[in-house]
Amino acid sequence: MKPAGKIWFNYKIVPSTNKLFGFNQALNYGAAVYEGIRFYRTEQGPAIFRLHDHLDRFFYSAHTLRMKLGCNKQQLAAAIKKIIKINHLPCGYIRPISFFAEAKMGINILDTKVDTAIFTWPWNDREIPKPTCLKVVKYRRVGSDSLDVKAKIAGYYATALLGFIEARESGFDQPLFLDKNGFVAEGAINNIFIVKGKTIYTSKSNSILGGITRDTILTIAPDVDLRVRLINMKPEFLNTADEVFLTGTGIEMQPVTEVKRCFKNKNKAWPTTKLLLSYYQKIIQGKIKEYKKWLTYVN
Numbered sequence: 001m002k003p004a005g006k007i008w009f010n011y012k013i014v015p016s017t018n019k020l021f022g023f024n025q026a027l028n029y030g031a032a033v034y035e036g037i038r039f040y041r042t043e044q045g046p047a048i049f050r051l052h053d054h055l056d057r058f059f060y061s062a063h064t065l066r067m068k069l070g071c072n073k074q075q076l077a078a079a080i081k082k083i084i085k086i087n088h089l090p091c092g093y094i095r096p097i098s099f100f101a102e103a104k105m106g107i108n109i110l111d112t113k114v115d116t117a118i119f120t121w122p123w124n125d126r127e128i129p130k131p132t133c134l135k136v137v138k139y140r141r142v143g144s145d146s147l148d149v150k151a152k153i154a155g156y157y158a159t160a161l162l163g164f165i166e167a168r169e170s171g172f173d174q175p176l177f178l179d180k181n182g183f184v185a186e187g188a189i190n191n192i193f194i195v196k197g198k199t200i201y202t203s204k205s206n207s208i209l210g211g212i213t214r215d216t217i218l219t220i221a222p223d224v225d226l227r228v229r230l231i232n233m234k235p236e237f238l239n240t241a242d243e244v245f246l247t248g249t250g251i252e253m254q255p256v257t258e259v260k261r262c263f264k265n266k267n268k269a270w271p272t273t274k275l276l277l278s279y280y281q282k283i284i285q286g287k288i289k290e291y292k293k294w295l296t297y298v299n
């Protein structure tokens, strides 16, 4: 339904349309789904990392909201490659986003028109993220009894934003969330790993988005002689860590200097984090044969 005659917008009266300024259920209720994907320079030109896993998650998220995307995974993959080529980017970040695009009132999103956009940004693929410090914030991550945690839906990020504000206003870079049982869940937009000797631990909580980077790390760790364990960990467990790092598509792996009252990095060299990161970087550049299957070449 088109809104009535005119709209007040930025101090002007403008004609109404049912597709204007992003006024839609995405803006009102966070009814949008998106992905963050990176692509890297390789000897065979730009290659998108784990594109098919990102597309699977994107389509899963869209299905969760019963979005009719009007394209299949192959078509979206082709569109992503096309926009990378058109923008002449050797390496960067891709953000496909689909959202309910009509200016409708109410929460009935069923049978609503969906728009899809793909944005790209240049992102230097040799850049290593700066070490970061975290605060365990007061808000908890909700679990699979409240949301489909495997979907990446914009509205879920309200907690991430509130946690981010709390962390920043307390002098920390980013929030760390516990789940409703008090176990360590994840960061605002990343997963957390704890290194102890030759073992790396990550949360097995059902209140996390089990990230694609987390899965990459769990898969490749044994190649560099590290054991992996999925556990329910209380924040006190971080006290016993040798190193802590975050994972996510954007940051890849980010070393953690401190988690307020839970962890302080003593070994500034982050040997295990760096070992994994250098192996990860070989993989994304197509230098490890076994994992070339994770690369989709743009050309």
Ligand code: PMP
Binding pocket: 036, 186, 187, 188, 189, 190, 191, 208, 209, 210, 211, 212, 213, 214, 247, 248, 249, 250
């Ligand atoms: N948790 C949340 C809540 C996220 O938004 C993200 C980013 N997608 C991650 C974890 C990390 O996921 P990935 O490694 O797939 O980027």
